Amino acid sequence: MQISRRTVFIAGGSLAAAATLAACGSNNPLASTPPASPGGSTGPSGSAPASDVTLQQWYHEYGEPGVKEAVERYAAAYTAAKVEVKWTPGDYASILAAQLLTANVPDVFEVEQGGSLDMIRSGQLADLTELIAPVKDQFNPAVMKRFTFEDKVHGIPQTIDMQLLYYRPSLLQAAGVEPPTTFDALVAAANAVKTSDIGGFFAGNDGGIGVLGTILIWASGNEQLTEDRSAVAFLNDNFYAALTAYREFYTSPGLLQAASAEWYDGAAFVNGEAAMQWGGLWSLPDIQKAWGDDVGVLPFPAIGSGGRPAVPFGAFGACVAEKGKNVEASKEFVKWLWIDQEEYQVDFSNSYGTHIPAKTALVAKADKLAEGPGKDAADFVSEYGFANDIMWSGAMGDAYNAAISNVIKDGKDPKAEFAAFEETAKAELAKLQG
């Protein structure tokens, strides 16, 4: 189980970490691609190319079966260098961060949102700006924006994950409500569909605070930080009103307080514990298996008059270690795999779960996104996609969550609670600005 706001988006990683929660059993029958590495070894596989350069490539553990074999297959197909894949179960972010402090760094590795502020600042990541410059426009613009820090890019987006609202059209119809496009409508719909057997809306056993917390900023029409990242930018009446609205929702019967699994697992929705659930796109195959066509998806609805719909997204980026022994060869490999090999990119996103290819043009080639909820989801990222700011640090996210929790669960006054948060944020931003 993991950690702070910054990882809230670990998507596939969430599933890996949540293996104890039985989140990811045999959720994907499509994933039986046999490993094609020469010799069929199960250990770190690699190619045997002409060059004597050997690159170490690290991945976190993806929850879906078949991904490990797939990335080993990609590595084996590369001929300009030998690539050894290291699959890293457990707390990948911490393991990687610790390894990067040693002399023996992996050459190529994936990092959420293409590199953390700490990593960039401490010079751990090679500058990939020139590598991606010629093809920058091919990638999803929302993701590219998030991947760019001070005009530099340190990671090539691999695949996009996102969160969204699942609902059962039949249940909403039976209760006589439309799919909600505003927060008020969501509250009304949740309370209308709720019966003694099925809850209205579910977003986690903490009342949805953990996952919806920052979404309330975006959905109420605000941004996390000011343009120059010197201060927080959302402490206004619209935001406070959004909190009050959510507090009312929280105390109404329509919000399902607890279910058999967390939001990042489709189980509560699959088991019919709630008519609507906030979840991850990665759960779509399970959910469609359970309910067939009776599945609709929505972005988080706009709150208040200044609001707008919002979906959070996250993307792992392929990064190169600045301290690595073969920086140039590593860059070449990253370019080859994540920029040139579009077939692999589609395979990676589409064959083992539901993810969105990082390049916009490839979305059409992913059959799971071709129609229905998958297609809607892919559109949401471009239209309503938001991601935590690079300076939205762990400490800040934690203080934010605490304030949100106090307001929504204990009914404290938003202004007073967020005055304390503002202090923390100010100190933290000052430190981060350096």
Next chain:
Amino acid sequence: MTDAAAPAQPSPSRGLWHRIRGRQGRNLWFAAFVAPFFLGLLIFVYVPIVWSAYLSFFEARNTVTPTRFVGWANYSYLLHDRLFLNSLVVFVAFAAFIVPLTYVCSLGLALLLDKITIGRAFFRSVFFIPTAVSYVIAAIIWRFGFFNGARFGLINSFLRQFGIDPVNWLGGGNNLYWIALVTARLWLQVGFYMILFIAGLNKIPVETYEAAALDGASGWRLLRWITLPQLKATSVAVIMLLLINAFQAFDEFYNMLGSIGSYPPYGRPPLVHLFLVALGGGQQDLGVGGAGTVILTSIIVVFGIVQNWVLNRGEKA
């Protein structure tokens, strides 16, 4: 090993070497057995302690060899952090429940099992076995089994038989999560302290009881005037261990209340908070982390000294 074991045959410089070796090479044996542990302790405990104290005076993000000295900034950051101060309150509250409860339960079990004649080994094992269970696993059983907030959670489905609505045990908005936290730890640790008490009880000479019995004492008076005073040394150790363990609480809190991406502001003991601010999300703010460990270590040291002082004072009085 074998070097030390081999009797240093006809030692050339008998005098000094002999003294170093000690009689029958005892000093060498001492070194051979103690050195590995001492080295381990040095490398994995003392060096990190000193190093984190050093880091605590630096802005040390993603590095263990920082260059930006910041003085007491990390300390003042933590001491002004509402959630950190609150975590100390959480520790006090947790300790106020768990220490007396474990003390009474494990002493009670020890007294019961000490007298028992049938199935002694069986009962001791039964109560001791939970000690071998991992805190993480227990937390997961508690969270997803007993205290699951869904309507088919173990306790909730029981309550539903009586028409009671499902209770949201761990979700906050109430204080019920304490029941889960305290019961889990109690179940896990009571057996261990029971064994300590049994060991203590076995050391009380039977004659004292016999003498007291001759004087007509029995039941509660034996316990009050003989057993408890004789168990004083054990009690001191038990309470100290309980306090330190409560202070170090992490696993069951983190695994019962935490979710991916977040941990609620309530029910947050010091180590969980430190973990979140220093290492949360794969970040490494080692300066703040170091400052936090120094603060916590000082608190526990002060605790120990005060406890020692109070108990010794009681002894002299």
